[in-house]
Amino acid sequence: MRKIALVLAMAALSLGAAPPRNTLQVVHAGALIDGTGGAPRQRVSIIIDGQRIVAVQQGFVTPEGAEVIDLADSTVMPGFIDAHVHIAAKLPSSTNMVEDWLTHSDIDRAFDGAQFGGAMLQQGFTAARDVGGGPDTVALRNAINGGKVAGPRLWVSLEALGPTAGHGDARYGMDPQLSHPGWNNSIVDSPEQARARVREHKRRGANLIKIMPSGGIASSGDDPRQKLMEDDEIAAVVTTAHSLGMKVAAHAYPSTAIDASVRAGVDSIEHGSFAPPASFALMKANGTFLVPTLTVYDVFYKVARDNPELLRPGTAAKEMANDLLPKQNFPLALKSGVRIVYGTDLGEGDHSTEFRLFIEGGMSPMEAILSATRNAAELLGAAADIGSVQQGRYADLVAVKGDPLKSPALLGQVGFVMKGGIVVRRNGTPTAFR
Numbered sequence: 152m153r154k155i156a157l158v159l160a161m162a163a164l165s166l167g168a169a170p171p172r173n174t175l176q177v178v179h180a181g182a183l184i185d186g187t188g189g190a191p192r193q194r195v196s197i198i199i200d201g202q203r204i205v206a207v208q209q210g211f212v213t214p215e216g217a218e219v220i221d222l223a224d225s226t227v228m229p230g231f232i233d234a235h236v237h238i239a240a241k242l243p244s245s246t247n248m249v250e251d252w253l254t255h256s257d258i259d260r261a262f263d264g265a266q267f268g269g270a271m272l273q274q275g276f277t278a279a280r281d282v283g284g285g286p287d288t289v290a291l292r293n294a295i296n297g298g299k300v301a302g303p304r305l306w307v308s309l310e311a312l313g314p315t316a317g318h319g320d321a322r323y324g325m326d327p328q329l330s331h332p333g334w335n336n337s338i339v340d341s342p343e344q345a346r347a348r349v350r351e352h353k354r355r356g357a358n359l360i361k362i363m364p365s366g367g368i369a370s371s372g373d374d375p376r377q378k379l380m381e382d383d384e385i386a387a388v389v390t391t392a393h394s395l396g397m398k399v400a401a402h403a404y405p406s407t408a409i410d411a412s413v414r415a416g417v418d419s420i421e422h423g424s425f426a427p428p429a430s431f432a433l434m435k436a437n438g439t440f441l442v443p444t445l446t447v448y449d450v451f452y453k454v455a456r457d458n459p460e461l462l463r464p465g466t467a468a469k470e471m472a473n474d475l476l477p478k479q480n481f482p483l484a485l486k487s488g489v490r491i492v493y494g495t496d497l498g499e500g501d502h503s504t505e506f507r508l509f510i511e512g513g514m515s516p517m518e519a520i521l522s523a524t525r526n527a528a529e530l531l532g533a534a535a536d537i538g539s540v541q542q543g544r545y546a547d548l549v550a551v552k553g554d555p556l557k558s559p560a561l562l563g564q565v566g567f568v569m570k571g572g573i574v575v576r577r578n579g580t581p582t583a584f585r
Contacts, residue, residue: 174199174200174201174572175198175199175200175214175216175217175218176198176199176200176217176218176219176220176546176572177196177197177198177199177212177213177214177217177218177219177220178196178197178199178220178222178227178548178569179194179195179196179211179219179220179221179222179223180194180195180196180197180222180223180225180226180227180550181193181194181222181223181224181225181226181227182195182225182226182227182554183195183197183207183226183227183228183540184226184227184228184517184520184555184556185207185228185229185539185540185541186228186229186520186521186524186525186528186538186539186540187525187539187541188521188525191226191556192209194209194210194211194223195207195208195209195210195227196208196209196210196211196212196213197227197540197546197548198212198214198217199546199572200572201572202545202546202571202572203543203544203545203546203572204540204541204542204543204544204545204546205542206542207540207541207542211223220569220574222550222567224552225550225551225552225553225566225567226550226551226553226554226555226561227540227548227549227550227567228520228524228540228548228549228550228551228555229524229525229537229538229539229540229544229547229548229549230275230276230277230278230524230537230545230547230548230549230568230569230570231274231275231276231277231278231493231502231523231524231549232276232277232278232279232280232493232523232524232527232528232531232537232538233271233276233278233279233280233303233493233494233495233497233502233505233523233527234279234280234419234442234492234493234494234527234530234531235280235282235400235421235442235444235494235495235496236271236279236280236281236282236494236495236496236497236498236502237281237282237283237284237496237497237498238264238267238268238271238279238281238284238288238291238302238305238498239260239261239263239264239267239284239287239288239291239498240267240497240498240499241263241498241499242450242497242499242500243450243451243454243461243462244450244453244454244458244461245499246461247460247461248461248462248463249463249464257285257286257287257333258287260284260285260287261287261290261291263498263499264284264287264288264291264302264498265291265294265300265301265302266499267498267499267500268291268295268300268301268302268303268305269300269301269302270499271302271303271502272301272302272303272568272570272575273565273568273575273576273581274501274502274503274563274565275503275549275562275565275568275576276303276502277303277304277537277547277549277568277570278303278304278305278306278527278528278531278533278537278547279303279304279305279306280305280306280307280359280400280494280527280530280531281305281306281307281308282308282311282359282361282400282402282421283308283309283310283311283319283361284307284308284309284310285309285310285333285336286309286355288305288307288309289307289309289355289356289357291305292305292306292307292356292358293356301575303570304537304547304570306358306359306531306533307356307357307358307359308352308357308358308359308360308361308400309336309352309355309356309357310333310336310337310352311337311361311362311363311402312337312338312339312345312348312349312352312360312361312362312363312388313337313338313339313362313363313364313379313380313402314338314339314340314363314379314380314384315338315340316372316373316379317363317366317373317379317380318363318365318366318367318370318373318375318379318402319337319338319363319370320334320337320338320370320373321333321334321337322334323370323371323372323373324370324371324372324463324464324465325371336348336351336352337363339362339380339384339388340384341384342383342384342386342387343387345384345385345387345388345391346387346388346391348388349387349388349391349392349395349397350391350395353395353397357397358397359392359397359398359399359400360388360392360397360398360399360400361399361400361401361402361421362380362385362388362399362400362401362402362412362417363379363380363402364378364379364380364385364401364402364403364408364411364412365377365378365379365380365402365403365404365405365407365408365409366379366404367402367404368404368451368466368469368470368473368474369451369462369463369466369469369470370463370466371463371464371465371466372465375404375405375424375425375469375473376404376405376425377405377407378405378407378408378411379408380408380411382411382415385401385411385412385415385417386415386416388415389415389416389417390416393416398418398419398530398531398532399416399417399418399419400417400418400419400421400442401417401419401420401421402421402422403420403421403422403423404422404423404424404425405425405426406425406426406427406429406430409423409426409430409433409434410430410433413430413433413434413437413439414433414437416437417439418439418440418530419439419440419441419442419492419530420434420439420440420441420442421442421444421494422442422443422444422477423441423443423484424443424448424473424476424477424480425476425480426480426483426484427483428483428486428487431483431484431487431489432487434487434489435487435488435489435490438490439489439490440489440490440491440492440526440529440530441484441489441490441491441492442491442492442493442494442530443477443481443484443491443494444477444494444495444496444505445477445478445481445505445508445509445512446495446496446497446500446502446504446505446508447495447496447497448473448474448475448477448478449474449504449508450497450500451470451474452470452471452474452475454470455467455468455470455471455474456471478508478511478512481508481509481512481513482512482513485512485513485514490526490529491509491514491518491522491526492522492523492526492527492530493505493506493509493519493522493523493526493527494527501563503562503563503565504563505519505523506519506520506523506559506562506563507559507560507562507563509522510559516555516556516557516559516562517556519559519562520555520562524538524539525538525539526538545570545571545572546569546570546571546572547569547570547571548567548568548569549565549567549568549569550565550566550567551564551565551566551567552564552566566578566579
């Protein structure tokens with residue numbers, strides 16, 4: 152029997168199988184910001200069995216047989232959540248956007264998303280909401296969930312729904328003879344079409360729906376200060392999505408689009424960049440989340456200023472005219488008390504930048520952390536699983552050496568990352584697959 156066991160063990164090793172892993176672990180945290188909104192706690196033990204947290208105890212305790220992860224010199228927090236990403240999107244400074252779009256397929260984008268998602272996980276973002284992808288994002292989410300590639304837990308929409316000649320119309324500004332079967336997946340020009348699109352997106356694997364009730368900045372032709380979807384179209388999307396258990400995110404810049412979307416019952420306003428105080432008050436009254444995405448404006452403004460030829464035709468002028476406004480309006484959102492959620496609007500790049508921009512805009516470091524943990528989990532409808540360090544939640548943890556409430560720059564210097572009980576970064580170095 153011993154000989155058989157030895158042979159089986161050697162065969163497993165020859166096939167690359169990992170040895171059995173101890174699923175009982177305890178993290179000794181020098182300090183814990185648990186994502187519930189309470190004050191930091193000192194010297195805390197987080198006991199993990201498999202993928203989930205089974206207990207959080209004061210003091211350093213070690214259950215019998217548990218593997219100890221010593222973070223006594225660090226502050227532990229819930230894994231961060233970026234609630235507005237386009238996971239396969241390249242930085243505009245690294246490529247010509249039109250050329251890249253026309254010369255790459257969904258398969259190419261899936262590989263890009265796998266690369267950028269792996270980097271995002273290493274930055275401490277253990278979950279993300281992709282708001283405007285395609286078959287590539289659904290496939291990537293499934294591959295991550297299946298343990299085939301490394302990346303954050305993903306909630307995905309498919310193509311953002313909007314009208315002909317709107318922000319999501321891929322044909323706008325292009326040769327009218329160009330065509331692609333997928334370009335129709337985003338077009339909504341009536342309530343009936345809106346209902347059908349939502350149901351199609353559900354069938355194709357979307358977790359949520361995104362709509363484009365206003366124009367945008369990084370697209371050719373449309374005006375970010377115009378409301379482009381009719382109220383009955385917005386309402387049809389929201390009613391149908393909610394009946395299917397799906398949340399709705401609304402890309403909206405001006406008050407006309409924001410207010411119509413909020414009254415229709417959307418779950419979040421993305422950007423909200425031109426909102427006056429009255430629109431923020433309406434959002435607060437209706438419990439609508441705001442995802443400001445300040446990072447993307449910094450990124451695109453610099454490219455529009457220094458390398459406008461890399462952007463889509465006609466968009467550099469829009470970037471220069473509008474990209475400084477979101478940071479100016481952000482204090483109005485803070486003052487209103489609307490619930491703010493962390494989102495960068497990036498795929499490739501540094502997803503920690505939003506922390507700095509939020510804090511520069513008047514948020515406290517604790518509020519910024521909560522925007523990327525508790526608030527984001529609530530927006531996703533996943534607060535029972537992620538966003539806090541509590542019994543029953545996934546063991547999604549990050550840690551920094553020092554106190555991020557006193558030194559917020561540490562939020563961009565994550566040294567330890569755990570996702571679902573698997574350590575993927577330790578002492579600033581990637582350590583494991585998944």
